[in-house]
Amino acid sequence: MLGALLFLLLQIPSGPNAGPLSGSGLSVRITSPLGRSGVAGSVRIVAQIHNTDGSNPGPARFFIDGKLFGTVDAPPYAVDWTDDNPFERREIAVAASDAIGREVRDTVVLDPFDIVEESEITSVLVEASVQDKDGHFVQNVPQSAFTVLEDGVPQPLDLARHEPVGATFALLIDSSRSMSRRMDFVQRTAATLADYMTPLDRLIVAPFTKNLLPLTGPTDDRRTVSEAISAMHFDGGTAIFDSLVSLSRKLRDSNSRRAIILITDGYDENSTASADDTLAALKDAQVTVYVVAVGGVAGISLKGEQMLRRIADETGGRMFLPATQEQLQLVHTALAADVQNRYLLTYTPGNQKKDGKWRSIAVDCAVTGSHVKARSGYFAPKPSPIRGSIEFTAMDMEGKYLEVSTDDLEIYEDGVPQQIDMFQEATQPVSIILALDASGSMKKHEPDVIAAAHAFTATLRPEDELAVVLFSDKSTFAHDLSTDRNMTREAIDEYKASGGTALYDAVGDALVRLKRSDRRRVVVVMTDGRDEDNPGTGPGSVRKLPEVFDLIKETGAAVFPIGLGSKVDTAVLQQFADLSGGRALLSPDVSQLAQEFQNVLEDLRRRYMVAYTSTNTDHDGKWRNVDIKITSAPNVRVRSTAGYTAPAK
Numbered sequence: 151m152l153g154a155l156l157f158l159l160l161q162i163p164s165g166p167n168a169g170p171l172s173g174s175g176l177s178v179r180i181t182s183p184l185g186r187s188g189v190a191g192s193v194r195i196v197a198q199i200h201n202t203d204g205s206n207p208g209p210a211r212f213f214i215d216g217k218l219f220g221t222v223d224a225p226p227y228a229v230d231w232t233d234d235n236p237f238e239r240r241e242i243a244v245a246a247s248d249a250i251g252r253e254v255r256d257t258v259v260l261d262p263f264d265i266v267e268e269s270e271i272t273s274v275l276v277e278a279s280v281q282d283k284d285g286h287f288v289q290n291v292p293q294s295a296f297t298v299l300e301d302g303v304p305q306p307l308d309l310a311r312h313e314p315v316g317a318t319f320a321l322l323i324d325s326s327r328s329m330s331r332r333m334d335f336v337q338r339t340a341a342t343l344a345d346y347m348t349p350l351d352r353l354i355v356a357p358f359t360k361n362l363l364p365l366t367g368p369t370d371d372r373r374t375v376s377e378a379i380s381a382m383h384f385d386g387g388t389a390i391f392d393s394l395v396s397l398s399r400k401l402r403d404s405n406s407r408r409a410i411i412l413i414t415d416g417y418d419e420n421s422t423a424s425a426d427d428t429l430a431a432l433k434d435a436q437v438t439v440y441v442v443a444v445g446g447v448a449g450i451s452l453k454g455e456q457m458l459r460r461i462a463d464e465t466g467g468r469m470f471l472p473a474t475q476e477q478l479q480l481v482h483t484a485l486a487a488d489v490q491n492r493y494l495l496t497y498t499p500g501n502q503k504k505d506g507k508w509r510s511i512a513v514d515c516a517v518t519g520s521h522v523k524a525r526s527g528y529f530a531p532k533p534s535p536i537r538g539s540i541e542f543t544a545m546d547m548e549g550k551y552l553e554v555s556t557d558d559l560e561i562y563e564d565g566v567p568q569q570i571d572m573f574q575e576a577t578q579p580v581s582i583i584l585a586l587d588a589s590g591s592m593k594k595h596e597p598d599v600i601a602a603a604h605a606f607t608a609t610l611r612p613e614d615e616l617a618v619v620l621f622s623d624k625s626t627f628a629h630d631l632s633t634d635r636n637m638t639r640e641a642i643d644e645y646k647a648s649g650g651t652a653l654y655d656a657v658g659d660a661l662v663r664l665k666r667s668d669r670r671r672v673v674v675v676m677t678d679g680r681d682e683d684n685p686g687t688g689p690g691s692v693r694k695l696p697e698v699f700d701l702i703k704e705t706g707a708a709v710f711p712i713g714l715g716s717k718v719d720t721a722v723l724q725q726f727a728d729l730s731g732g733r734a735l736l737s738p739d740v741s742q743l744a745q746e747f748q749n750v751l752e753d754l755r756r757r758y759m760v761a762y763t764s765t766n767t768d769h770d771g772k773w774r775n776v777d778i779k780i781t782s783a784p785n786v787r788v789r790s791t792a793g794y795t796a797p798a799k
Contacts (some may be wrong), residue, residue, distance in 0.1 A: 152624060154183075154262065157545045160210075160419075161504065164326045169254065170556040172482050172675055175200075175201050175202030175203055175671065176199070176200070176201055176207055176246060176247075176248040176252075177199070177200050177254065178197055178198075178199050178210075178244055178245065178246050178254045178255060178256045179197065179198050179199075179256050179371075180195070180196070180242060180243075180244050180256045180257070180258045181195060181196050181197065181368060181369045181370070181373075181374040181438050182195065182196040182228075182366045182367045182368070182369040182371070182374050182378075183195070183242075183258070183260070183365075183368060183369070184238055184258065184352060184367070184369055184370065185260070185352070185368050185572060186233060186260045186261075186466035186608075186711050189482060190371045191233060191365065191396075191400060192230055192233075192238075192345075192363070192364035192365065193195075193228075193230070193231055193232070193233050193364060193365055194229070194230055194231075194296060194364050194365065194366040194378065195212055195229050195230075195231050195242055195244070195379070196226070196227065196228045196366060196371075196374045196378070197210055197212075197227045197244040197368070198200070198227070198371060198373060198374065199225070199227055199244075201248075204517050205693065206224060207246050207248075207273050208246065208247065209221050209222065209223045209246070210222045210227040210244055210245070210246050211246070211493060211585060212229050212231075212242075212243075212244055212763055213241075213242070213243040213244070213245065214231065214240065214241070214242060215240060215241050215242065216243075219325050221451050224492075225377075225464050226377040226381060228366075228381065229379070229380075229710060230364045230706065233260070234427075235627035235791065236260075237262050237274055237558070237760050238262055239259065239260065239262050239331065240257075240259075240260040241257060241258075241260070242257065242258045242260065243257045243258075248449070248491065251660050252293075253743050255746050257340055261411050262610035263421050263520070266488060267268055269564055270675075271763070272498065273493070273496050273497070273498055274299065274300075274306065274498075274499055274528060275295050275494060275652050276495045276497075276511060276513060276522040276525065277407065277466060277492045277493070277494060277495075277524060278296070278466075278492065278493045278495055278513050278515075278522050278523070279437065279466075279488060279491060279492055279493075279520075279522070279523045279524070280493060280515050280517065280520050280522055281520065281521060281523070282519055282520055283519050283521075287491040288515075288520050289291075289312070290312075291308035291310075291312070291493060291515060291517055291520075291651060292310075293307055293309070293619055294347070294516075294793075295373065295515050295516040295517055296310050296493070296495055296513065296515055297513070297514040297515075297516070298495060298497055298512070298513050299512040299513075299514075300500070300501065300509050300510070300511055300527075301509055302498050302510075302512075303500060305497040305499060305500065306497060306498075307313075307495060307496070307497050308496045308498055309494070309495070309741075310489075310493060310494070310495050310496075311493070312492075312493050312494070316348070316350030316352075316353050316406040316407065317350070317352075317406050317408070317447055317634040318351070318352050318353075318354065318368055318390075318401060318408050318409070318700070319347075319351065319352070319353050319354070319408050319409050319411060319412065320354040320356050320367075320397055320408075320409070320410045321336075321339070321352075321353065321355050321356060321375075321379075321411050321413065322353065322356045322358060322397055322410050322411065322412045322413070323356065323357045323379070324358065324359075324388060324390070324412075324414035324415060325357040325358060325359050325360070325363060325382050325383065325384050325385070325386070325415060326359055326384065326385070326386055326387060326388045326415075327384050327385050327386070327719070327760075328415055329413075329414070330384035331378075331603045331676065332413075332415060332444050333379070335414055335444060337376060337379055337380075339411070339413065339442065339578070343454070346643065347370070349370075350406070350759055351370070351406075352367060352368030352369060352370055352406070352778050353370070353375055353759070354366065354367035354368050354369075355367055355370065355375055355378040355379060356397050357382045358388075358389065358390075359386035359387060359388065359389070359390070360386055360387045360389045360392075361389060361393065361396070361421045362392075362393050362396040362397060364456075365400070366378035366775055368707065376728055377795060378607075381641040382695055385409045387419045387420045388414070388417060388418060388419050388420060389418065389419070389420040389421040389425065389429040390412070390418040390421060390458075391418055391421035391423040391425065391427065391531060392420070392421040392422060392423050392426050393426065394410065394412070394423075394431070394432060394439070394605065395422065395423050395428055395431040395432075395481075397410060398410070398431045398432045398434070398435040398437050399435065399684075400786075401435055401437055402434065402435030402436070406586070407492075408435065408436060408437045408438065409433075409437065409438045409439070409440065409467070409495055410438070410439045410440070411439075411440045411442065412439060412440065412441045412442065412458075412629055413442045413444065414441075414442075414443060415442070415443070415444045417454055418454065418457075419434065419579050420599065425457045425460065425461065428461060429460070429461060429465075431463055431559045432461065433464070433508070433526075433527065433528065433529060434463065436525070436528060436530050437464045437465060438466045438525065438542045439461050439462050439467045440462060440468055440469075440488070441458045441459070441461065441462045441467070441468075441469040441470065442470045442472075443455065443458060443469065443470065443471050443716055443782060444472060445531060453552070455469075455471070458748075459676075464525070464526050464527070465525055465526075466523055466524050466525035467488075467523075468488055468523070468708045476568070483524070495513065495524075497519070500597055501530075503505040503530065504528060504531045504532065504533050504631070505529055505530055505532075505533070505744075506530055506532035507527075507768075508527055508529055508530075508532065509527050509528055509529070509530055510525060510526060510527040511524065511525065511527045511528065511620075513541065513664045516585075526532045526558045529593050532536050532767065533767040533768070533769055534769075535763045535764070535767065535795065536759065536763070536765055536766065536767060536769070536796055537571075537762070537764070538561075538563060538568070538762050538763075538764050538774070538776060538794055539706075539759065539760075539761040539794075540731075540759070540760050540761070540776055540778065540790050540791050540794075541559070541670065541708065541731060541757050541758070541759050541790065541791060542566050542731060542757065542758055542760065542788055542789060542790030542791075543731075543733075543753060543756050543758070543780050543788070543789050543790075544758075544759050544780050544786055544787070544788050544789075545786070545787050545789070546783070546786060546787070547785045547787070549680075551752075551756040552778060552780070552786060553784065554563060554758065554782070555573070555597070556570055556573040556760075557782070558662065558780050558781055558782040559573065559760065559778060559779070559780065559781070560778070560779040560781055561740055561760060561762060561776065561777070561778050561779075561784075562764075562776070562778075562779070563764055563765070563766065563774050563775070563776050563793075564766070564774055565766055565775075565776050566766070566776075568763075568764065568765060569762055569763070570760055570761070570762050570763050571762050571763055572759070572760065572762075573747050573759070573760050573761075574758070574759055575625065575757075575758055575759070576754075576757040576758055576759040578616055578669065578670055578759075579611075579613045579615070579669045579670070580611075580614045580615070580670040580671075580672055580754060580762065581631055581664055581667040581669040581670065581671055581672065582616050582617070582664060582671055582672045582673075582674060583616075583617065583618075583619055583631070583672070583673050583674070584603065584606070584616060584617070584618050584619070584662035584674050584676075585618075585619040585621060585625075585656040585657065585673060585674065586599060586603065586618070586619070586620055586621070586676050587621060587622075587651060587653070587656075587675075587676055587677035587678060587679065588645060588646065588648070588649075589622045589648070589649055589650055589651040589677075589678075589679060589684075589690075590622070590647055590648050590649055590650075590684065591622075591647070591651075591678055591717075592647040592678055593647040593648070593678055594648050595678075595693070595714075595740040595743075596645060596646065596647055597645075598740045598741070598743055598744075599645060599676070599743065600642055600643065600645055600741070601744065602743040602744035602747050603618075603642045603645070603747070604639065604642055605710045605744050605747065605748075606744075606747035606748070606750075606751070607638045607642070609748065609752070612633060613633065615631040615632060615633055615667070616630040616631065616632065616633075616635075616668065617629060617630050617632070617660075618638060618641040618642065619659060620641075620645065620654065620658055621648035621651070621652045621653065621656035622647070622648060622649035622650060622651065622652065623650045623652060623683070623684060623690070624652050624655065624785050625652050625655040625656040625658075626639035627659070627663075628642075628644065629641050630663070631663070631667065635637075649684050650682055650683040650685075650686075650690040651677065651679045651680065651682050651720075652681070652683035652690040652691045652692075653675070653677055653679075653680065653681040653690065653691060653719075654681050654688070654689075654690075654691035654694070654695055654697075655691040655692055655693050656675060657675055657698050657701075657726065658671060658691075658693040658697060658698045658701055659710065660673045660675070660707075661673065661698070661701040661702060661704075661707055662668075662701065663703045664705050664707050665704065665705050669686050669707070670708075671705055671706060671707035672707060672708050672710065672732075672754065673708070673709045673710065673732075674710045674712065674747070674750050675710070675712065676712040676714070676743065677711070677712070677713060677714070677718060677723075678713070678714040678715045678717065678740070679715075679717050679718060679719075680717065680718065680719035681695075681719070681722075681723070686724075686795075694798040695722065698726075699729060702726065702730045702791070703729070703773060703792075703794070703795055704795060706730075706791055706794060707730060708730050708732040708791070709726040709727060709729075709730040710727065710732040710734075710735065710750045710753070711723035711724075711726050711727060711731040711735070712731070712732050712735045712736075712737070712742065712746045712747070712750075713734065713735070713736045713737070714737055714738075714739060714740050714742075715737075715739060715740075716738070718766055720736060720738065723736070727789075728792065729790050729791075729792050730791060730792075731790040731791040731792070732753075732789070733749075733750070733753050733766070733789060735749055735750070760778065764796075766796070767798060768796065769797050769798055769799045770796055770797055770798065770799075771796060771797065771798030771799075772795070773793055773796075773797065774793045774795070774796055775792060776791065776792065776793040776794065777794040778790050
């Protein structure tokens, strides 16, 4: 088991009125589910309702998040419900009323499932069963008698113990038509397992045919398990591998030991998953599989037996093939004993690399004549996923904005196609820094700049932040990011032109400030010249141009340069726009300034956001080139951020 060796014991949630109501013999208790997995799916909600006088309690009312979901008039009190979003908190309640109308209610809260993307191989847990030559369990084996190898390398044991630890047992029951004759056997198996369960254990009933059917549990209530099996309908085909894969995904995030007990009498007729696919899923979830093959009308084929035995062996479980009724009776006790008689070995692997690769485990015991059964290995944690998020616009050759959908898009990272996870219009709030050239050459245009900047400010959405930078001999923040438009109006009114043109410093300072913003990031920079000092004999900025390019890559901000007149450095302004996914707006004179400001806002309203999980999981801190293509129309120009920098280790 990966991660720190912490066993988070499942508590049995119980509402304040779960027990008998004072003065009444009525009691209500929800017995399934008592927890949740991180996978959406169908779940049976089960309640046990009793009257001390033995009378029928009457209808039970099932509620989801306070809304009536269904009513059941008589036992078994159960409804099927789809837990469609395990990342949201849900509250399940069941209520019943006594003869004089007093309500008794029990409530279970299903907390949101948490995803932890970062994981470490701080400790590995191995369950080992030690048996002598006669198949009897060997007790009291000391830690010093165990040897563990990972990929052939000896690993010092942190701990070896033989004591109970909470387990989740999932009864994966073949519900095909022929299994109806085995109902008594399945019931006895479940009852025997329930007898062996500790207060820390939970049981899940998972029927399947061509796919996994609604689950009952996890529960600690024997009657709930028995009723769930009795309620099964036996019909249809059999998909053993597919069902094992589905169930392993539901169990993989359980905080306890995990075991699947597969009870089947048939062939795998309908699975799309292969045996290798199934083993990979089971190993990834660190599930031990016990197979009980109760031969059906045609028996178990040799090939089927080999596949099922392989699954049991490679996950550290056992396979049972009872051929007679007497042998069938022995399976119950042997199965439960094997599940419980396990040594828990933990070690901290020397190889702590997070590469998602398979690590083989071999366990040996120095007790003479003994042999050890344990899982054959585990998958190291995968590197945390790297998400690419790109903002873009699409225009035709006439400069008209195009409406696109995810079906129109192809996205490539360093030439490799990527699968789009998210696509939407970019409507989130924006942090905009307006950088205004206040060099001496702008002196005669002061009224036009002030008027155009005021018009730009007035058109912004109330939720968008704005800051103003004025640059001449140096770059200065007139005010920081804010939604207070009065601050902006006062700063614009103070605009005075004189001195040189510290263009690179202004754009660089704006980008540095935007690094601290969690919104969409935009720089709008207006200038009528190039980066130069006041005499025009040298650079006006302390920053160098490559440093500004690096900041554009680092922040992912879109830069919109507005160049006025014929003396602007067109090539540099175009580079700012191309690298950032912004747009360079070049006008012959200041008379077009107000319109160019409005063009920036129009562009921001026409942008889309696309995100994907990169196929390149290397946390190498390197630049990744991203290319977005529109497949639905020819001659389309896509403007987007040129890429992003991958996170470093």
